[in-house]
Amino acid sequence: MSAHYATDGSVAVITLDNPPVNGMGHSTRVAIAEGLAQAAADPAIRAIVLMGANGLFSGGADIREFNTPKAMETPTLRDLIAICEASPKPVVAAIEGNCMGGGLELSLGCHYRVASPRALVALPEVKIGLLPGAGGTQRLPRAIGVERALEMIVSGDPVAAEKLSGSLIGQVITGDWLEGAVAYARNVARDDSRPRVRDRPATAPDDPGYFTAARAKAAKDSRNLPAPQRCIDAVEAATTKPFDEGLAYERELFLALMNSPESRGLRHAFFSERAAARILDVPADTPVRAVRRIAVVGAGTMGGGIAMSFINAGFPVTILETQQAALDRGLGVIRANYESAVKRGKLTPERLEQRMALLTPTLSYDAIADADLVVEAVFEEMGVKEAVFRKLDEVMKPGALLATNTSTLDVDRIAAATGRPHDVIGMHYFSPANVMRLLEVVRGRETAKDVLTTVMQLAKKTGKTAVVSGVCDGFIGNRMLKQYKAQASALVEEGASPQQVDRAMEAFGMAMGPFRVGDLAGNDIGWAIRKRLYAEDPATRRQPIGDRLCEMGRFGQKTGAGWYRYEPGKREPIPDPVVDEVIVAVRGELGVAPRAIGEREIVERCVYALVNEGARILEEGIAQRASDIDTVYLTGYGFPRHRGGPLFHADSVGLPDVAAAMQRFASDPGGDRDFWNPAPLLARLAAEGGRFNP
Numbered sequence: 106m107s108a109h110y111a112t113d114g115s116v117a118v119i120t121l122d123n124p125p126v127n128g129m130g131h132s133t134r135v136a137i138a139e140g141l142a143q144a145a146a147d148p149a150i151r152a153i154v155l156m157g158a159n160g161l162f163s164g165g166a167d168i169r170e171f172n173t174p175k176a177m178e179t180p181t182l183r184d185l186i187a188i189c190e191a192s193p194k195p196v197v198a199a200i201e202g203n204c205m206g207g208g209l210e211l212s213l214g215c216h217y218r219v220a221s222p223r224a225l226v227a228l229p230e231v232k233i234g235l236l237p238g239a240g241g242t243q244r245l246p247r248a249i250g251v252e253r254a255l256e257m258i259v260s261g262d263p264v265a266a267e268k269l270s271g272s273l274i275g276q277v278i279t280g281d282w283l284e285g286a287v288a289y290a291r292n293v294a295r296d297d298s299r300p301r302v303r304d305r306p307a308t309a310p311d312d313p314g315y316f317t318a319a320r321a322k323a324a325k326d327s328r329n330l331p332a333p334q335r336c337i338d339a340v341e342a343a344t345t346k347p348f349d350e351g352l353a354y355e356r357e358l359f360l361a362l363m364n365s366p367e368s369r370g371l372r373h374a375f376f377s378e379r380a381a382a383r384i385l386d387v388p389a390d391t392p393v394r395a396v397r398r399i400a401v402v403g404a405g406t407m408g409g410g411i412a413m414s415f416i417n418a419g420f421p422v423t424i425l426e427t428q429q430a431a432l433d434r435g436l437g438v439i440r441a442n443y444e445s446a447v448k449r450g451k452l453t454p455e456r457l458e459q460r461m462a463l464l465t466p467t468l469s470y471d472a473i474a475d476a477d478l479v480v481e482a483v484f485e486e487m488g489v490k491e492a493v494f495r496k497l498d499e500v501m502k503p504g505a506l507l508a509t510n511t512s513t514l515d516v517d518r519i520a521a522a523t524g525r526p527h528d529v530i531g532m533h534y535f536s537p538a539n540v541m542r543l544l545e546v547v548r549g550r551e552t553a554k555d556v557l558t559t560v561m562q563l564a565k566k567t568g569k570t571a572v573v574s575g576v577c578d579g580f581i582g583n584r585m586l587k588q589y590k591a592q593a594s595a596l597v598e599e600g601a602s603p604q605q606v607d608r609a610m611e612a613f614g615m616a617m618g619p620f621r622v623g624d625l626a627g628n629d630i631g632w633a634i635r636k637r638l639y640a641e642d643p644a645t646r647r648q649p650i651g652d653r654l655c656e657m658g659r660f661g662q663k664t665g666a667g668w669y670r671y672e673p674g675k676r677e678p679i680p681d682p683v684v685d686e687v688i689v690a691v692r693g694e695l696g697v698a699p700r701a702i703g704e705r706e707i708v709e710r711c712v713y714a715l716v717n718e719g720a721r722i723l724e725e726g727i728a729q730r731a732s733d734i735d736t737v738y739l740t741g742y743g744f745p746r747h748r749g750g751p752l753f754h755a756d757s758v759g760l761p762d763v764a765a766a767m768q769r770f771a772s773d774p775g776g777d778r779d780f781w782n783p784a785p786l787l788a789r790l791a792a793e794g795g796r797f798n799p
């Protein structure tokens with residue numbers, strides 16, 4: 106049973122119990138309906154309390170039932186809410202902890218609601234491209250007022266139930282929880298009223314332009330997304346239509362959103378992140394190693410950010426450098442970052458000091474010897490890394506996890522510098538490491554399974570989304586990015602302007618176009634890598650325009666100029682005639698007659714470059730599953746979430762169409778045949794009519 110029934114004198118207590126979050130799955134719905142029927146039939150019962158086990162009311166729909174027939178089996182959530190509303194005895198929802206989505210909709214079908222002081226309520230459906238489909242858009246405006254309800258439904262963000270005391274919540278219970286809820290129920294049973302939210306009015310705000318303004322704001326905040334707009338339509342309907350008609354309209358909008366490509370993409374994104382935490386050949390019950398103390402080697406850009414991400418989660422961190430000056434500089438940057446958070450009102454001064462107190466600077470390996478995990482973030486040079494790992498092997502206690510933050514070097518070779526390669530793993534953070542959610546966890550040839558599970562769990566504790574990658578140049582994300590950037594450059598050589606490419610990719614939904622990203626991150630990093638590759642292999646495809654700009658010292662924002670120019674202290678990219686001259690000159694030297702290139706070609710070439718490399722990564726087993734590759738791009742590279750990631754996007758377009766477009770690019774005059782050679786997996790799936798994501 107996913108809910109149980111008990112009595113306390115004249116009050117029946119129905120407790121939802123469907124771990125982990127009391128999801129409103131079929132068995133839970135059945136059990137609640139049975140409980141309500143049992144209470145109705147028992148003449149000794151005067152009132153009913155509906156509450157949740159495990160310290161929370163309900164997290165909403167049971168996501169294990171998502172997209173399965175069970176979700177639609179009767180009683181549906183709508184049926185259950187109707188049963189509850191029609192109960193001959195008053196029903197009190199006792200809201201403790203989280204009360205989300207379908208859980209809140211169920212509570213709105215109860216006659217009364219009480220809450221614990223820390224309870225949180227939300228209708229988060231918009232975040233997966235939907236709207237609350239079980240009456241939430243019709244009842245919440247009636248319960249708490251149209252403006253507040255609209256804000257909650259369009260943002261999907263949680264609100265403290267306490268703040269809704271007097272409207273949604275009849276009483277905040279501060280004493281014994283169960284006792285308080287039962288006493289409240291006993292009290293309301295004294296009179297015969299069973300007030301229904303549906304009978305209250307939903308009054309539109311006086312401002313006649315209110316809904317128009319709300320639509321304009323939602324269009325600006327969530328470009329191209331239909332769900333926020335439909336949420337507004339549904340709430341507006343609550344103010345104009347009788348309740349049952351509003352409910353039917355909500356249903357219609359819900360079903361349309363369920364089939365929208367945006368919601369499919371957002372739901373894929375949601376499920377992919379959860380799937381990434383599971384490692385195919387590592388059983389879920391693999392033990393983890395205890396990690397309490399962390400050490401970071403190198404206090405530069407990455408070392409500082411990595412230290413902050415652990416400190417923010419409450420871990421004590423010892424940070425090591427070879428020179429006092431570098432250590433002072435690193436600590437200064439960390440403090441300055443926290444001070445800026447204080448200035449922005451995101452952190453209290455006391456918190457700042459608490460966090461700094463968790464940080465111990467050192468120049469000595471003795472001070473880190475008993476750390477449970479050490480993360481290395483020194484210069485990107487194999488010799489330097491090998492020396493650090495030899496030293497770590499010498500000093501670190503047995504069983505310590507040894508991680509490297511390398512972006513391009515061979516983790517297996519780094520591991521081989523130690524006598525304990527099974528304890529070595531890659532933790533590839535993204536800059537700024539205290540902010541960016543993605544962590545690529547690089548599994549070396551010999552990395553032990555418990556090392557892997559420990560790092561995955563730590564990632565979660567520090568708020569990161571971890572994706573496992575095998576060892577290869579660039580791992581998942583940067584290996585694909587290289588192909589994306591190569592296409593962006595080729596498009597400019599052939600006739601597009603950097604602005605045109607950036608605009609097209611931003612219209613597609615990328616957080617920032619490739620040239621703006623280059624200017625932000627610094628074009629010199631890629632240039633240094635390219636120069637090394639040109640020297641190693643003269644056949645390496647060149648990026649003559651990007652090289653020329655770097656030769657001119659145009660590294661991006663940090664030098665005031667790159668693909669764009671920047672006013673001192675400003676981040677606004679301004680198109681620069683100097684760049685146009687360089688482009689014209691290089692095209693002349695290459696003998697290229699520029700042609701007009703459309704937005705569609707720009708988007709397809711950049712995105713399919715990602716897709717083709719992603720397919721190779723998948724078939725080589727570097728990534729475990731297509732959705733992991735999607736997660737990397739959604740959480741680390743600004744790929745539009747509503748498109749579900751590059752491989753999901755390719756699945757949605759249809760792989761035969763993707764393959765055909767690639768063939769076209771290869772056979773275009775001046776087309777790069779080698780580049781557009783399809784990955785065998787892509788060619789096979791396209792021929793079979795298959796998909797990357799099953």
Ligand code: NAD
Pocket residue numbers: 402403404405406407408425426427431435482483484485486489493510511512513533534535536
């Ligand atoms: P950085 O130059 O800012 O910092 C490196 C720090 O390591 C310096 O403070 C230096 O003094 C210190 N250091 C050098 N040798 C050392 C040693 N033997 N012992 C202790 N400290 C030593 O570089 P960064 O950008 O922080 O990069 C560090 C690592 O992170 C590199 O492997 C890099 O590839 C990787 N990485 C960088 C980024 C990025 O965006 N910058 C992203 C992911 C990974």
